[in-house]
Amino acid sequence: MSYECILVETRGEGSRKTGLITLNRPKQLNALSDQLMDELGQALLAFDADDGIGCIVLTGSERAFAAGADIPTMLPHTFMSAFKSGLISKNWETILQVRKPVIAAVAGFALGGGCELAMMCDFIIAADTAKFGQPEIKLGIIPGAGGTQRLPRAVGKSKAMDMLLTARMMDAAEAERAGQVSRVVPADQLMTEALAAAETINGFSGPSVMLIKELVNLAYQAPLSEGVGVERRYFHALFGSEDQREGMGAFLEKRAPAFKHS
Numbered sequence: 177m178s179y180e181c182i183l184v185e186t187r188g189e190g191s192r193k194t195g196l197i198t199l200n201r202p203k204q205l206n207a208l209s210d211q212l213m214d215e216l217g218q219a220l221l222a223f224d225a226d227d228g229i230g231c232i233v234l235t236g237s238e239r240a241f242a243a244g245a246d247i248p249t250m251l252p253h254t255f256m257s258a259f260k261s262g263l264i265s266k267n268w269e270t271i272l273q274v275r276k277p278v279i280a281a282v283a284g285f286a287l288g289g290g291c292e293l294a295m296m297c298d299f300i301i302a303a304d305t306a307k308f309g310q311p312e313i314k315l316g317i318i319p320g321a322g323g324t325q326r327l328p329r330a331v332g333k334s335k336a337m338d339m340l341l342t343a344r345m346m347d348a349a350e351a352e353r354a355g356q357v358s359r360v361v362p363a364d365q366l367m368t369e370a371l372a373a374a375e376t377i378n379g380f381s382g383p384s385v386m387l388i389k390e391l392v393n394l395a396y397q398a399p400l401s402e403g404v405g406v407e408r409r410y411f412h413a414l415f416g417s418e419d420q421r422e423g424m425g426a427f428l429e430k431r432a433p434a435f436k437h438s
C-alpha cells in the first residue's frame with residue numbers, strides 16, 4: 177500500500193512489533209485532510225489485523241502533531257453540503273475501531289481536530305514542545321470530532337470550558353498536570369520513549385492488552401457496577417488462556433514469560 181499523506185513503518189525487535197504511523201503533510205502542519213484521514217484509517221486497520229503487530233504509535237513532526245482539520249477544504253461548505261456529505265466525519269472515527277493500543281506521540285501543535293485525534297488515542301506521550309488547544313471558536317465553528325466531550329473527561333469541566341471558550345493553548349506541562357497526557361519528555365526523546373512504551377506493551381499477552389483497552393474505555397460509558405462486573409467476567413475468562421499459565425508459571429520459575437498471545 178502506498179500512501180501520500182502518512183508514512184508507515186514497522187519498528188521493534190521482539191516477536192510482536194510496533195506499527196509506526198507518521199502524519200506527513202509538513203507544509204500544512206499536518207492538517208487532517210480527507211485523504212490523510214482515509215490513509216490513516218487504512219493503515220490503522222491494517223496494523224490492527226496484523227498478528228505480528230502488538231501496538232501502534234501515531235506521531236507527527238517536530239513542529240506539529242496536527243494543526244486541525246483542513247481549513248481550506250471546509251471553508252466552502254454549507255449546512256446542507258456538510259449534512260449530506262457527513263462533512264469529513266466518515267473517516268474520523270476509524271481509529272476507534274482499533275482494538276490494539278494506539279499511543280499518540282505529540283510534539284508541537286495538536287490543535288482542533290489534531291487535539292481530538294490525539295485524545296482518541298489510548299494515551300498521549302508529549303514532548304516538552306507540545307501545545308494542545310481547541311481553537312475552533314476562532315473560526316466561527318465548534319469542535320466536531322469529540323472535543324467538547326473528551327476534553328472535559330480528560331481535564332475536567334473548568335479547564336475544558338476555559339480552553340474551548342477562550343481558544344487558549346495548553347503547554348505540555350499544564351496538559352500533564354491536568355491529566356490530558358500521561359508523561360512529558362524532552363523533545364529529542366519523544367520517539368525513543370513512545371517506542372519503548374510500545375515495546376513494553378508488545379511483550380505482554382495480546383489478549384490482556386486488548387481487554388485492558390476495552391475495559392478502560394468501558395469506564396467512560398458504563399456505570400461503575402456494570403464496568404466492574406464486566407471486568408470480573410474477563411478476569412475469570414483469562415484463566416482459560418495459555419498465557420495465564422505461562423505468566424504465572426514464569427513468575428514462580430523466576431524467568432521471563434514467553435507469551436503466545438492465546
Ligand code: CO8
Nearest residue numbers: 203204205207243244245246247264265268288289320321
Ligand atoms: N488547515 C490547513 N492548513 C493549515 C492549518 C489547518 N488547520 N493550520 C495551519 N495551516 C497551514 C497555514 O495555512 C500555513 O500555510 P501557508 O504556509 O501556505 O500559508 C502553514 O500551515 C503554516 O501555518 P502558519 O504560517 O499559520 O504557522 P504559524 O507558526 O504562524 O502558526 C498555528 C501555527 C498556530 C498552528 C496556525 O497555523 C493556526 O492557528 N492554524 C489553525 C489551527 C486551527 O484553527 N485548527 C482548527 C481547525 S478546525 C478543526 O480542526 C475542526 C475539526 C473537526 C473534525 C470533524 C470530524 C467529523
